[in-house]
Each structure stands twice: as structure tokens, then as C-alpha cells.
Amino acid sequence: MTGETLRHSLVLIVATIGTIFMLISAVGVLRLPDAYTRMHAAGKAATLGVSGLLLSTGIFFIHEGQLLRMIALIALFFVTSPIATTSMARAAYRHRRSRRRLHLRHDEMVEAVDQE
Amino acid sequence: MNEDILEQFFSLWIHLLIAVLSISLVICFIRLYRGPDVPNRTVAFDTIAIHTVGIFALFSILSQTFTLLEGAIVTAVLGFLGTVMFARYLERSPEEE
Numbered sequence: 001m002t003g004e005t006l007r008h009s010l011v012l013i014v015a016t017i018g019t020i021f022m023l024i025s026a027v028g029v030l031r032l033p034d035a036y037t038r039m040h041a042a043g044k045a046a047t048l049g050v051s052g053l054l055l056s057t058g059i060f061f062i063h064e065g066q067l068l069r070m071i072a073l074i075a076l077f078f079v080t081s082p083i084a085t086t087s088m089a090r091a092a093y094r095h096r097r098s099r100r101r102l103h104l105r106h107d108e109m110v111e112a113v114d115q116e
Numbered sequence: 117m118n119e120d121i122l123e124q125f126f127s128l129w130i131h132l133l134i135a136v137l138s139i140s141l142v143i144c145f146i147r148l149y150r151g152p153d154v155p156n157r158t159v160a161f162d163t164i165a166i167h168t169v170g171i172f173a174l175f176s177i178l179s180q181t182f183t184l185l186e187g188a189i190v191t192a193v194l195g196f197l198g199t200v201m202f203a204r205y206l207e208r209s210p211e212e213e
Binding site: 005008011012015016018019022023025026027029030035038039042045046049050053054056057060061064066069070073076077080083084087088090091092094095 | 122126129130133136137139140141143144146147153154155156158159160162163166167169170173174176177182185188189192193196199200202203204206207
């Protein structure tokens with residue numbers, strides 16, 4: 001009985017941490033001023049938020065042998081999230097209209113991109 | 117008796133977490149609706165896909181069926197592919213609009 005209670009309370013703690021991070025990142029996506037800072041907020045949900053939720057699911061189904069699979073899914077997220085964010089940032093920079101809304105003092109890449 | 121109360125508390129707390137995650141998903145949909153241009157909507161789409169995976173995980177805890185986790189894996193891969201596709205499309209058409 002104590003082992004069961006310990007497992008359930010561990011699941012609740014980890015899932016609560018993950019959910020709080022998802023909520024914070026959604027508020028950041030809504031409130032931050034331009035596309036790059038919104039990507040920064042979305043990266044928090046992709047790493048700590050969803051890995052907390054998946055880890056809690058793996059702990060809950062540990063007797064069914066699902067923990068290893070959830071760890072593999074967390075590793076998939078850690079590999080794909082930087083790729084998605086990098087390609088989004090690159091596309092947003094090369095999209096002319098959104099570059100005008102950027103709050104930068106000095107932009108080194110503008111000549112290199114405009115030459116193409 | 118005691119175990120019964122603990123079981124009910126566990127179920128109630130998981131329900132509460134699903135409610136908070138749904139509110140956060142609605143916030144992401146507000147950004148998808150209001151986003152001034154296509155890059156902002158791409159960021160909102162990426163966040164919505166990640167939230168879907170989280171809701172899948174919590175719902176599989178609530179209904180105690182780990183078969184639903186297959187759906188979570190497929191949704192994660194599809195969200196990543198969709199985000200990269202949107203980014204490539206944006207990069208190809210810089211003068212659009």
C-alpha cells in the first residue's frame with residue numbers, strides 16, 4: 001500500500017510541475033511582443049513541460065513496462081524541438097514583413113540575406 | 117476506506133490538471149487566431165501540437181489504458197513534421213502578401 005501511495009504522489013508532483021510549465025509557456029506565447037520571443041516561450045513547453053507529463057505517465061505505468069518507451073519519446077522531443085525552432089526562426093527572418101516588426105538596434109545578417 | 121479517499125483525490129487532481137491544460141490550449145488558439153502574420157501562427161501551431169501530446173498523456177493516466185500512448189507518439193511526430201513543413205513553405209515565398 002505504501003509503495004502504491006508513493007508512486008501516485010510522485011506521479012502527481014511531476015505532472016503538476018509539467019502542467020505549470022505548459023501554462024506559463026502558453027501565456028508567454030500570447031503576451032510576448034514579437035515572433036522570436038514567442039519561440040523562446042514555446043521552447044519551454046517543448047522541453048520541461050511535456051517531458052514532465054510524459055515522465056509522470058511512465059511512472060504511473062511502470063508495472064506495464066511503459067517507462068522506457070516514455071523516456072524514448074522524451075529523447076525524441078529533445079532531438080526534434082531545436083530543429084523545429086531553428087527552422088521556424090530562419091523562416092521568420094527571411095520573411096520580409098515580419099522583419100520590419102523586429103526591435104533590433106543593429107542587424108548584421110541583413111546584407112548577407114538580401115544579396116541572395 | 118482510506119485507500120478509497122486517496123483514489124478519489126488522485127482522480128480529482130488529474131481532472132484539475134486536464135482542466136488547466138485545456139485553458140492553456142485555448143490561450144494558444146487565441147494566438148493562432150490573432151497572430152499578425154504566418155510565422156506567429158506557425159509558433160502557435162507548434163505549441164498546440166505539444167499541448168495535444170500532454171493531454172493524451174494525462175487522459176491515458178485518467179482512464180488507465182496505456183494503449184492511448186501510441187496516439188501520443190504519432191501526434192508528436194506529426195506535429196514536428198507539420199512545423200518543419202510550414203517553415204519550409206515560408207522560406208520559399210518571402211514576397212507573399
